[in-house]
C-alpha cells in the first residue's frame with residue numbers, strides 16, 4: 001500500500017504541476033461545470049463528441065492539487081474512448097473511490113487510474129478526486145450547448 005501511496009503522491013504532484021489537456025477546446029460540442037463546495041474546487045470541462053466517440057476533451061478551473069490532477073488523469077483516460085467506454089470507466093473509478101481502504105481494489109478495470117485509490121486514505125478529499133468524473137458524466141449526458149459567435 002505504501003508503494004501505491006508514494007506513486008499516488010508523485011502522480012498527483014506531476015499532474016498538478018503540468019496538467020494535461022488544460023485550457024479551452026476549439027470546436028467543443030458540449031461542456032459542463034463542476035463544483036465541490038467542501039473544498040472549493042471548480043472545474044469547467046469541454047468535450048468534443050463525434051459519432052459516439054470523445055475525440056477531444058479539456059478542462060479549466062481552480063482547485064486543490066487532487067482535483068486538478070484527477071481532472072488531468074481523467075481527460076487523458078477518456079480521450080478517444082466511446083461514450084459507453086467512458087461510462088464504464090466512470091463506474092469503475094467510482095467503485096474504486098468508494099471501496100473501503102482496507103479492501104483490495106480491482107485494478108484491471110481502471111489501469112493507471114489505480115493511483116487515485118490512494119485518496120481513500122484521506123476521506124475528506126475523495127470528492128476532490130471524483131469531481132472531474134461527475135463533471136464528465138454531466139458533460140456526456142446533458143451537454144450544455146456551447147455558445148458560438150458565428
Ligand code: ZN
Nearest residue numbers: 039041064128
Ligand atoms: Zn479539493
